[in-house]
Amino acid sequence: MEKTGNRNLVSESEAPMGRKSAVMMAIICSVLLVSCGTESDDNSNGDGSGPTMKGDRILGMAITEAESTDYDIAVDIARGAGIEMIPLSVQWDMIETAPEVYDPLILTVANMYYPARDLNVALSINPLDSNNKRIPADLTGLPFNDSLVIARYCAMLDYAFSQIPDVELVSLAIGNEVDIYLGLEPSRWAEYEEFFIATKAHAESLRENLDIGVKATFYGLTDYSRSNLENLNAAADVVLVTYYPLNGDFTVKDPDVVHDDFEEIVAIYPAKPIFFLEAGYPTSDSCNSSEAKQAEFVREVFDAWDTFYDEVEVVSFSWLTDISQVQVDEFALYFGITDERFKEFLRTLGLRTYEGAGTDKQGFTAFVEEAEARGW
Template sequence: MNIIRRILSASLAVVSCLGCRSQSVEPPVGVMSDRKLGFGVTEGSVGYELAFASAKHAGIQFIELPQQWDEIETSPGKYESEFVSLANRVYPALDTAIVLSLNPIDTNALRIPEHQRDSPWESDERIDAFCRWVDWTLAQLPDATVQAIAIGNEVDGWFAEHPEELAGYIDFFSAVVDHIHGKHPSIPVGVKITFAGRTGELVSDFNKLELSADVCMLTYYPLDESFQVRPPSSIEADFAEMIVFAEGRPIHLLEAGFPSGSACGSSLDIQAQFVDAMFAAWDKHVEALPVVNFVWTCDLSQAEVDTMTKYYGVELPAFAEYLGTLGLRTRDGNPKPAWSRVRDHVASRVK
């Protein structure tokens, strides 16, 4: 059972427990009105209801709901997922919007159903099949506020190894965006790309890809190629670079995180400095960059880290440390300095 599946399975408990157990979490700090704040809510050992309650009391406004195409469409036109309808029951009751990530690609993994593997990206067959899945998914969310839709997660991970497929994906993405605009014109659509990938060798191709996008969707972890942290002082320059290549599109940082582990050259104090630098840069560029989603609320267990390192196929010790110490709180729910900084920054910006 992966992290998202466990999180969503536990979510029903939130509605009944959020109020009755609120005494176990810090008091609410309020909600910022000039920007959108999200958290990647991981439950740690405290359980999802308390983890989400802590996020709610820290000002969360949206949560990302990732869905992998090959997990949902098990045969042509047959969809099996209780999680979307579950989200429709849970998050509207908690006044929490959803960013829907519908993934034919998840980083370096292709998430195409087996019966679609032989059709190219630009084919009517694949495009129509994906659009039918989009329609089915949105039909399960009649009560939810869908803040945005991402078509693919960190797709640069796949195209770095398969650049010959990128031209076809550009056509695929454009057709899917047109389809969503035709039925849901108020929902912005984009594609998630890592900041490193967006500024790398395929930058001109990603410029073409985003011509069809309403928003520039990025994931942002200030690390070098060996998973050593870059100084938080680099964030302001990174934001300025994002604004240049976004070319006027609103920037949604749908993942923003910074490990606290020493194997990544970090510490609890440096992670807290990252939060301070993020809010300082966000204040300066809030009109261009209205959305930030901090990852994660709690550190992962060793078993969860092992599962993810196997999925991504990266065996560097620093990579495991990066995954395992991204939490703003420890696995048992104790706040790291970074978590306290987030709460303080939100509280000072509530109007």
């Protein structure tokens, strides 16, 4: 998924099936009057038990706002809880609004805002966003491996990177949850693989030592698109995962599946770093969930991360705050899914509530405690 349910956001597709644009109008409309520890090299607690210190791991969160707060306040809350990174997801056709005509606003605001707040960014520039194709309108009839499509994406990357010279990037994703759009059609996968290899090579020339990959769902990576994604990820620097442990009817799986799920993906990709760029769990009773279950999920993620310390380098939780019903309906329309459980899943993903200034759920309390115990 990827929409940040921000009420000013036109999209983060950071819905488990996609997010249109991870922070967008939230940043643009936020007040830009911002103020701009050392850690031990020992990543254990000394006796081999309990939490593992953070070390070089990176903790992130998708920022969403409560009803009566602004983006600055939301960032302050998340920063106070220990996060170092935010996911920023932008669609290709939001940057290139007409052939070789670019809109700088989102990127230039990001370049002003996030370095000043000492936040790194996991950037996605999406030709695919879950079940949506987000390429410029004049290219829509062409396959992804067409030379013009590749050239135009590379030119757009040139422009995009020229607008964010000060942003410290954790990673670049060339597409969000691409397995959902590509489905089970071998020709689509072959075309996208060619596109990815070519555009990744170009992106490498724009920023040194940048980890580049493609975001895919956990169940695509481990089940229905496993072989296709193994082929695609062979060319990637990192495995980029969106993780929402759900059943097919949008009810939650028990939080105790987390450890086995981490173990499964590490076994599939033992030689590549793994970034969980979205990890979320709703609280709605319509999804057979609760605040207590979400809190248990948060603790299970931190515990599994300790177990797979060397393999999993990044975890980013979705979202800070629940979203409004208006946003839910917009996201459901975008994804073309009207199932009420899906809507409740989206609405209650936050670790804090939406109404008023928002209040902490048990999941946020668990997040703060687990992060602090590891030195964040």
